[in-house]
Amino acid sequence: MATRKETGKNLKSTPLKSTQRLTSLFALFNEIGIISQLSTAAFNRVLPEGIHVAHFSVLNHLFRLGDGKTPVQLADAFQITKGTMTHTLNELQKRKFIDIKPNPEDRRSKLVYLTRKGRTFREHAINSLQPMVEAISGDLDIELVLNAAPALKHLREVLDNNR
Amino acid sequence: MATRKETGKNLKSTPLKSTQRLTSLFALFNEIGIISQLSTAAFNRVLPEGIHVAHFSVLNHLFRLGDGKTPVQLADAFQITKGTMTHTLNELQKRKFIDIKPNPEDRRSKLVYLTRKGRTFREHAINSLQPMVEAISGDLDIELVLNAAPALKHLREVLDNNR
DNA sequence: TGATATTAGTTTGATGTCATACTATAATAG
């Protein structure tokens, strides 16, 4: 079905001009960037003292999907560089939230495990997050938001393929 | 700790449990964050030497929506802090892409204008962006992506209201 | 009017992230 555009000029048969493509793409990614910033800020604001979303995310990932992952696996999961993950893991190790052990199957590599302290802290962090999550969830039109999921998946794939 | 909910099924009729809300929200924002990172990286990769998306965005914004904006207006438009905008504007001024003049109507304030050099540079930057934009646009299912727009708008509003 | 609160912009310090270069180990090709 041909979508109706507000200007009426963009019929399906006439592709967007290059500048229009740029403008649209830019607007889209700008909007997404702002949402990312706002959500990160919202989480950071209520997370316990000194812990950043990036740190909590790793703890949470290890808990939910199982620990014993390599740093590279974690970096891939969050699409950050290895160097950044080294940084994050150092922080988590300094706080004794994780143990990093050599990988018996590959001496270049390491395996990351949650400590008891790390697990406890994760629960603590989740409790801190709870009121904010309730507030946001309460305002969210879940139905509407779920509509975006396929588009987001698609966007990510396209960006991944164009790296 | 009490209930073993881990792999529980989602009953349609019962609202999501708190942990599930957290998980879903987190997954959503994580996905959005990754898209934001990937798109920023994609733009930065092809922008001319030493110019960052943040800088280009400001130039582009001033061009498209007209210059003579205050720093705070710009900061609001991109949802970054005033301090960050100060930083960006300093950079742009150092390169003589913008002029910053006192605001005759408010002596606390300033007005930002594009220089000729800034306009020229913006065009140059757009040319650099073009192949990447073409590549991405070519792969994008526009229809699908447009579906996400209302959800994104909604998300942003909810986050804004919960600040 | 005069005290108080708000707003515009800057500064400072911290930090998450990236790109790049580097070391060590593993995998692969000739």
Add this chain to the structure above:
DNA sequence: CTATTATAGTATGACATCAAACTAATATCA
């Protein structure tokens, strides 16, 4: 088997961003 290439992780330097504290000007209100 040896040489080349690829991969895991670390180190370094740069930078965009934030939060918080600060100055100056404006707005509010009692």
